[in-house]
Amino acid sequence: MKNATQIYGVRAVIEAIHAQKPIDKVFIQRGLKGDLSKELEGLIRKNGINVSYVPFEKLNRLTKDNHQGVVANISPISFQELEELVEAAMEQKEKPLFLLLDQLSDVRNFGAIIRTAECTGVDGIIIQKKGAAPVTADTIKTSAGAAFLVPMAKVDHIKDAIFYLQASGVTVIAASEKTEQLLYDVSLKDACAIVMGSEDKGISPSVLKVVDHTAKLPLLGEIGSLNVSVACAVFLYEAVRQRGSQ
Structure with missing residues (x-):
């Protein structure tokens, strides 16, 4: 080896x-x-x-x-089954926060997102088995070790995870530029899951069709999008802001 x-x-x-x-x-x-x-x-x-x-x-x-x-x-970490991850989070918190990553492929972006997720109290990260960024030494390093702290699950299809979360009473919000609704107009106070897409294609159309809400960030400059790890951080910290000390 x-x-x-x-x-x-x-x-x-x-x-x-x-x-x-x-x-x-x-x-x-x-x-x-x-x-x-x-x-x-x-x-x-x-x-x-x-x-x-x-x-x-x-x-x-x-x-x-x-x-x-x-x-x-x-993988240097162990992944949980989706049902196990969600049930554990629901038992520990009345209003848990989940993060779904649809085809995110860059290991450093993945590590940065895991680090932010840990800092914002995310109760579980869900990724797809195929096409997702692997958890490598670079991922661990970029996450500053947070990859060992945040529960993670792998699923065959992100849509399956969305359906399961919705059936468990979790509202699913997708980050998408293809909407008129700003993030700040969406409630993140209850049990919810945020979906972030890949670096180049964003969230797949089939996933966008089954989420409860879509939301975007205001972009006031010439560049048409943010780095996915930066956008994810803004979404997660908006959840923190809305939830206050709960």
């Missing part, structure tokens, strides 16, 4: 999946053949693990060791 968050080799990754290690992403050499690689790909599909098929040179940049065409990133 190169470090605590990386394993390499076809058989080693297969065994890690069988052992239910929290694998964030598997990198497989394009065109890799053999019975073991077929077995690995079957396990990846069965377990819904994020995978990328990359050139041999990419794998060489990930590790200097003999990777046999496969490298996997292991």
Whole structure:
């Protein structure tokens, strides 16, 4: 092993999946053949693990060791089941605050968001299994260790999490520039979840269709959008402001 968050080799990754290690992403050499690689790909599909098929040179940049065409990133934190995370938060607080990240891909943005989430009392962060930024050493560093403090869950689809939260009495608000409603006109005082989108595409249209409210920030300059971690911080601190000392 190169470090605590990386394993390499076809058989080693297969065994890690069988052992239910929290694998964030598997990198497989394009065109890799053999019975073991077929077995690995079957396990990846069965377990819904994020995978990328990359050139041999990419794998060489990930590790200097003999990777046999496969490298996997292991999350340094443990993820909870969605139901477990939500139920625990609802038991501890009358009006919990959740954060959903739809296809956020930059690990440093992810780390900065986790840090702000911890500082603003977020009770749980929910991300999608595929396409989401992994929890890497850079994520941990950027979060200033907050990644070990905020409960997190992974789901197959963000919409599934939204439906579950709504059924649990949680109002879901999406940050979107495609609305006329400002953040300051939306109530964040009750149990609620804030949805933030990816750096380049924002929140997917299918997710926007099922949220309870959409809200935007006023942009008074020439630039048409904020960095997602900055926008997320504004949303979360507006929740803090509205809730006061509750």
